Each structure stands twice: as C-alpha cells, then as structure tokens.
C-alpha cells in the first residue's frame with residue numbers, strides 16, 4: 220500500500236509520476252462511485268506535492284504541518300469548492316469567484332489547488348465557465364474535479380483533464396482492509412464489505428457510525444416483514460416507501476443493497492456452499508427461507524436485485540423497481 224490508500228494502485232502510480240514539475244498537469248478528473256475514495260486520492264496528491272518531510276520521493280509523511288492541514292482542508296493553498304448550503308448544484312458565480320482567487324500566486328507553496336467534488340452537479344453555465352480555466356490555466360494552479368462518471372461531464376471538460384477512474388475493491392479485499400485498519404471481526408468486516416459493495420470509504424463510515432447499522436437492520440426487518448404478505452400488501456409497502464422522506468434513489472439503493480446481502484446468504488445456505496454468511500445473526504430465518512425455494516428461484520431473485528440497483532443508477536423510477544422485485548418473489552413463511 221502506498222500513499223496510505225487501499226487499492227487503486229494504477230491511479231496512485233500515475234499521480235506519483237505527475238508530482239514531477241515537468242509532468243504535472245493543470246487539471247485532473249477522478250471518477251468513480253461515491254465512497255470509493257476519490258477525495259482521499261485527491262488530497263493524497265496534494266500532500267505529495269507539499270509534504271515537508273517526505274519519507275521517499277513522491278511520497279508524504281501524513282504527519283507534518285502541511286500534511287495535517289491538507290487533511291483537515293485548512294491548507295491555505297487548497298480550497299474545496301462545494302455547492303452552497305441547501306443547494307445541490309454548483310453555480311456559475313462560485314466558479315467565477317474561484318477563478319479570481321486562482322489567478323493569485325500561491326501563499327506558501329508551489330501550487331494553488333482547488334478540488335471540486337461531484338462536478339456532475341455543476342450547472343451547464345458553471346461548466347462552461349470552468350472551461351475557461353482549463354483552456355487558459357493560471358500558471359501555478361491545479362484543478363482536481365471528481366465525478367461519478369466521465370459521461371456526466373461535458374466532453375470538452377473531461378478531454379482537458381488527466382483522467383483517473385476508480386473502481387470499488389473486491390468484497391474480499393475490502394473486508395481485509397476493514398479488518399486490518401479497524402480491527403473488526405471477520406463477520407462484521409464481511410457484512411460491511413458486502414453492504415458497501417467494496418467501497419472502502421463507505422464501509423468505514425458504516426463502521427464508525429452506529430446509526431448506519433441500525434438502518435441496515437431496519438432494512439432487513441422490512442424485508443422479513445414483507446415476505447409472508449400478499450401482492451396487494453407489497454404494492455402498498457412500495458407506495459408507502461415512495462412517500463417517505465429523503466432521497467428516494469439513495470434510500471431504494473440502500474434497501475436493495477441490504478436485501479442483496481440477505482439473498483446471497485439464502486443462496487449460500489440453500490446450496491450448502493460453506494461460504495461465510497454476511498447475516499449470521501439471522502441464520503434461522505435464512506434456513507427457513509432457503510427450505511422453501513429452489514436454487515433457480517433464488518438466483519433469479521438475486522439477479523432482479525442486481526438489475527434493480529443498475530436501474531436506480533440509470534434513473535428508473537425507484538418505486539417501480541421495488542414493486543417489480545417484490546411482486547416476483549413468492550409468498551414465503553419466515
């Protein structure tokens with residue numbers, strides 16, 4: 220592991236090279252799903268550029284004043300440009316303001332760096348304004364954009380950036396990281412790795428926030444509650460869900476990712492595969508359910524969940540997705 224980053228070796232190697240003054244670019248774009256480590260990687264790059272006590276070439280110590288201030292987002296030559304409070308979008312006036320400050324010389328280092336997280340949420344006007352900084356970059360400025368996917372940005376922006384694509388780790392690797400860094404039990408690490416789909420940042424948040432795990436158990440309880448019920452009751456459930464507060468897409472994605480861990484466990488139980496269960500504490504319910512289903516039925520339920528998660532990403536109505544999944548699961552005794 221280098222740069223204290225788990226996985227993403229290719230991206231780290233590329234950025235390490237980029238710390239050389241003759242290689243460095245004025246703009247980078249880091250893409251990948253939320254929680255995969257985009258901002259951590261961006262900050263590591265800034266640390267490597269500024270560390271006062273690097274243990275090796277292109278590396279950083281994470282202990283000196285510069286490293287600590289960068290980590291805390293308190294380094295004078297680093298700013299993070301986020302949407303204004305209560306807004307999801309980054310607006311053109313924010314970009315203009317950033318451009319004015321970017322034109323000034325750095326305070327205390329070689330480079331002024333601006334990290335703009337989730338640039339897919341910028342308005343078109345803001346995107347067009349940013350283009351100017353990419354076409355005629357100030358000499359000592361570096362922009363680091365992050366986004367969910369390159370396709371969600373103007374191509375004129377993406378094509379002017381050095382691009383790094385981050386993918387989640389495998390569930391096994393993610394669980395290993397959790398065990399090593401947070402000293403979690405094997406069961407707990409497996410559960411969080413599955414739940415986060417291999418996104419280490421997300422998994423760590425679950426591990427450090429008890430309420431997230433309460434939500435997990437609550438999502439499972441809802442599934443166990445709905446399985447013995449009729450189609451009509453299931454439709455009602457999907458409707459109630461669609462009226463609950465919060466972000467519908469995020470809530471539904473969470474629900475499906477939790478249910479997915481449960482159905483995987485049912486598959487493991489039914490096929491006697493001997494693999495570790497994620498939801499060990501529900502072992503008796505898993506056995507009861509597995510005994511009522513054919514292997515092929517479980518497989519098709521699993522596929523439906525995976526497809527549902529993809530559809531949520533593709534902006535399909537979450538209520539329809541949940542309805543469709545629930546109506547295709549037979550009525551079961553729990």
Ligand SMILES: [Zn+2]
Pocket residue numbers: 269270271272273279280281282283284285286287
């Ligand atoms: Zn340092």
